[in-house]
Amino acid sequence: MELRHIRYFIAVAEELSFGRAAARLHIAQPPLSVQIKDLEKDLGVKLFDRTSRTTTLTHEGEVFLGEARQIVDQVGRARHAVHQVAAGALGRLCVGGIPYAFAEELPRIIPRFRRENPHVLLDLREVGTQDGLDAVRSGAVDIAFVREGDPVEGLEILPVRTCRFEVVVPLGHRLADAGTVDLRALAFEPFVVTARHISPYYFDQTLSLLANRGITPRTVIEASSIPAQLGYVACGMGVALVPESATSARVKYVSRVALEQSVWSTEVAAAWHGSSVPAILSRFLEVVREEFAGQR
Known part of the structure; x- marks a missing residue:
């Protein structure tokens, strides 16, 4: 059973006509009939009662229709979730900060980011400067607010x-x-x-x-x-x-x-891995830059 079988079945079940379902799916009717027969064979049950004039769902078909719709809906939700992750609107972001950053920078950044990105889970961690840089390098945190020092290979540093x-x-x-x-x-x-x-x-x-x-x-x-x-x-x-x-x-x-x-x-600089910046981190950095633009 493949997803196309489920989509074809739903179309026939809703149209109760192989001809109308084929037109809706933009395929010829004979291949559609073959796909439905393959699905019935796979399930081991009859899904439709067909006569020369009518097509009706069997009891098994009615039960399968409810399940099939849930499957298609879940696939749609999964596709939507993936697109949201790709756009940075969904996911998890781990932010580290020295204690000093929790007094000034993070209270300005975090509430705004949460308002604008309600589906992003934020994980805040208190770190020291060296621990924060090490955590960014290892991938344990996505971005850390630390004291700026010497350039760190592989990391981008933004004085905040x-x-x-x-x-x-x-x-x-x-x-x-x-x-x-x-x-x-x-x-x-x-x-x-x-x-x-x-x-x-x-x-x-x-x-x-x-x-x-x-x-x-x-x-x-x-x-x-x-x-x-x-x-x-x-x-x-x-x-x-x-x-x-x-x-x-x-x-x-x-x-x-x-x-x-x-x-x-x-006082405080933001550090993140420069090799690859996911969309969710790009959104966060936009907020950082806007909040602290023009500050010395």
Whole structure:
């Protein structure tokens, strides 16, 4: 039994005429009769009672008609689903993000994408920068929002948000009330940074900025995240270079001081595999680009 047999049967059952069914199917009547006989032989039952004037369904034919319609409907739904997947309107998308991205970028992107693509299942995962890049390379996630670093072979990187660095010091620190500060004034301070295995780009950029000013920190304390960095600073363990957006909300027990010479950092970048971009990911990237178009 093939799908054509089912379609031919439905046409005859609905027309109750082999002639009209053949015209509807755009085939000759004799081949249609042969196909129906083959179907009956395959099923081992008679589907039609035929006379010289009439064609009627047998009881078995009536039962088979209901089942046949369901089969054709399911094939139609399957075809429609495949086309939706090809167009990016149906499927599953796995999105990774560093904790920082969950505070700004993802809340702008995800709700809009879900409204515009209600049949796409979104899987959100919290990742570190290195873990996120590794997950994209392995295919575990489709796109990850990470801190941008050195180019990664095979991956496309789109800077989403950049921000100026600023210095954060404990309350009561000698520079707490300074309007601006030169990095060289921090030469002998212990520095709190986000651990390199969590965010290589942020770690390397911080130490590179200090090295460019001739500073080698006497102590480097590694934290697990920017909020943890701020916590270490608040406890008086050192000072930190952090993006200004990280302290845009009121943070207790620390003071923010601007750098005399602005230093920009890529806060968040989107990374995805550049070799093949499925339609569903293309739709997601359109939202990302539109939401953050024109931002530094």
